[in-house]
Amino acid sequence: MFEKLLIANRGEIACRIIRTARRMGIRTVAVHSEADADARHVRLADEAVLIGPAAARDSYLVAGKLLDAARRTGARAIHPGYGFLSENADFADACAAAGIAFVGPPGAAIRAMGSKSEAKKLMAAAGVPLTPGYHGDDQTPELLHREADRIGYPVLIKAAAGGGGKGMRLVERSADFPDALASCLREALSSFGDAHVLIEKYITRPRHIEIQVFADTQGRCVHLFERDCSVQRRHQKVLEEAPAPGIGAARRREMGEAAVAAAGAVGYVGAGTVEFIAHQDGSFYFMEMNTRLQVEHPVTEMITGQDLVEWQLRVAAGQPLPLAQEQLEIRGHAIEARVYAEDPDQGFLPATGRLLRLAPPAESIHVRVDTGVEEGDEITPHYDPMIAKLIVWDESRDAALARLRRALADYRVAGVTTNIDFLSRLVACPAFAGADLDTGLIERQREFLFPAVRAVPRDALLVAAVGELLWEQHAAKQAAQAGGDPGSPWHARDGWRMNLSAARTISFRDGETLVDTVVRYGRDAWTIALAGETVQARGRKLDGDRFAVELDDRRLIASLVAVDDKRIVFLNGSTYSLLRDDPLHRIDAGDSHGGGLTAPMPGKVVALLARPGQKVDKGTPLLILEAMKMEHTITAPAAGTLKAFCYAAGEQVADGAALVEFDSTT
Incomplete structure (x- = not known):
């Protein structure tokens, strides 16, 4: 076995590989760009090597820098993870030429499966079903x-x-x-x-089912059963599960044998995934083969009890497969949800920012969290905005679904927009819960998954008000302890008055709506009036940002995070955003004339689509911004005049930077 392993990747997959390598007694070398100098995978590894600027094309995608880092550190093997150079045949060949083990298939196998057309010719010759x-x-x-x-x-x-x-x-x-x-x-x-x-x-209502295969250098090959990856958006997987619902033992055996035949046709070695498109009637056809470890491999690990990264390392070291086909079996059901920094309501637009609060659910034999970030880390525009993979397991699919709903409800992230609320709706969707699966599920269930924007509910507003009052009490106690007379009544924030009870207004903004909560201080409770109704409220701080709130005879457990004037409320598995309104800083919107357009995230201006002085209609494209490998078209918010661009094509812009000077009054 190798004594030292270089991981040619970043993020959660690098951290996941480090975990297995450490358990096996293998020292690890991380590589990182300038943007990742303090990333979690760098902190976890035994050594780290800087390989270039933030852009992947100048760092993680430069094979020569990776090989040089391996030589300098004495690493005898390179694990490519997934993405980047994991399916680059030239890189695999270069590793072999340098005498460094590539933890993946040989370059010839990667090339054979790299072309869809050539791959299907090979599959036809091997008797694998084709569309x-x-x-x-x-x-x-x-x-x-x-x-x-x-x-x-x-x-x-x-x-x-x-x-x-x-x-x-x-x-x-x-x-x-x-x-x-x-x-x-x-x-x-x-x-x-x-x-x-x-x-x-074209297959109508297709399912996307893939088979995990593994082959060693001695010519043995097995499959570790199937995963259903049908739930997708923009051809990207959102939820994955194993085993696939509705696949019986006979069909599982048939698909597994076809996948093993596909691997054998190209002399495969290591971990791979054979992907099939499946009819609702159960028939299936070869789609492609991914010649690497898949993002969703944890669900296979959870139902088989095997560590696939350990298998990869053992095979790359020339060892035989740990188990034969008849020794592998399925136990229970596992589901993986990909937690992203993105806005599902804005077409899954990637989000950036600092993770001011990151509190995942507690891990156990039922819940696993694979992540490459920690609280305080930043989601940058340079790489994929994945925060974590949340994986749950239980004895049955229904039990696993219940675990996933609970885990999502316990996931708290503040500082960036996430898809957690969307995932919660998705796993609660009757179609998914009932295993009515196909690759168009999200579009089919659009009305359920993308409800109209609603006002922040009353309970969340009351929780926010109680949170403000508790923070004030906590700040007063700290000030008293720091003062010369901790017992002085002047430090109290209990609203005491000589004759009448004190009253004050705590205001929030829910979007453009101003919401006032009127608080009256009592002996042991607050009376809070909201929208004409009153409630007796009490609060008590628990651990971290969690606190208990009593509203009349009900008791709620909530979390509240403050970021400048933003208030993020976590309640009953949902996240609500408010702004703490300061009456002294209110600006009458009626006094505003014209305005500008700002960047939704850091990026680069790719093209300017209009000219200064041009009169445009609402929705007219003005410029194209490239961020996170995607192009975003910035359009006119109303009819008006484009006065000027703030940046030229090719220039980098920061999050929130003004892009356009625009006058909507003309």
Whole structure:
């Protein structure tokens, strides 16, 4: 076994690999960009090497820097994690040439599965079921059109070198095929430099089911059962579970054998995932093979009791697979939810910022949290905005779902927008709870998953008011202890008056709405009036930011985080954001004229789409901002005049920076 391992990755997967390596007695070397100098994976590793600037293309994607770091530190193996160079055949070959073990398949296997078209030819020869389609070399438009007509509509045109949904077009009718093909070819050439396409029958309401395979250098190969990854947004997985609901023993065996045959067809070694598209009737077809460890591998670990990273390291060291196929078995059910810094209500727009509060649910045999960040760390625009993977396990799917709902309710994050509330709605959605799964579930259940924006509920407002009062009491006690006379009544914040009870107003803003809570101090409780109704309230601080609130005869447990004038309330599994309103700093919105547009996150201005002095209508595109590998179009908020741009194309902008001077009064 290797004495030292370099991890050519970052974030939660680097931390997860370090955990297994440490348990196995293997020393670890982290690599990091300038932006990740104090990242969690750097803090956990035994050694760390700086490999370049923040941009991945200048650091994590530079094979030469990674190999040099391995040589300098004496690491005899490199684990690529997933993403970055994990499926780069040239990097795998370069490791082998340098005498450094690549913890992954050989370069030849990566190349064989890198082209969708070539991979499907190999799978056909190996007897792996394929979606009806055309994967040939003749790419003349006329032949492609005839093949689509032969297959039968609807069909998908797919770039052979594509991925992530790019270079893909759905065609419903023969008459639409020529235009769709031309569009697909342009995008494939632009995105991948390769205009080769394939055509496949489009499967309605498909499920995405994948099989975990493992092969060693002695020629043995096993599968570790299946995962259902159907719940997706923008072709990115949101929830994954194992085993897949509704897959019986016979179908599981059939899919597993097909996956093992796929791995054998390319001389595979190490961990891999064979992905299938499945009909609702249970039939399935090969889609692609991922030649690396998958993000969702923990659900397989939870149901098999195996550590897949340990398996990877043992296989890379030349050892045989730890178990044979007949020794592997499924126990219980596991579900993984990906917790992201993003805004689902804004098209899953990535979010950035500092994690001012990060309190995940407690880990146990039922709950696991894989993360690459800690409280105080920053989610930057340079990399994927994943905060953590939340994985739960129990004896049945229903029990695991209950665990996941509870764990999401206990997850508290402040400082960045997250998808936690969305995930809570998703796992409560009747379609998901009932295992009515397909890749279009989120769109199908849009009304349930994206409810209209509602006012912050009464209980959350009352909790916020009680929180303010408790903070004031706590601050007064601290001031008294620091003063010369801790017992002085002048330190008290109990609202005492000579004759009448004291009254005051604590105000919050819920969006644009001003909400006043009127507080009267009593002997042992506050009387709080809100929207014409009153309640007797008491509060008591618990641990951390948690406190107990009594409202008449009800008792609530809540958390409250203050960030400047922001108040984030965590109550009953939901998160509510308010602004503490200061009457001394109110500005009449009616006095505002014109205004500007600000960056929703740090990024780079890619293109300016209008000219200064131009009159535009509401919704007119003004500029394109690139952030977190995505392009975001900034549009006019109203009809008006574009006065000036604050940045030129190619310039970097900070979060909240003014992008445009815009006058909506003309």
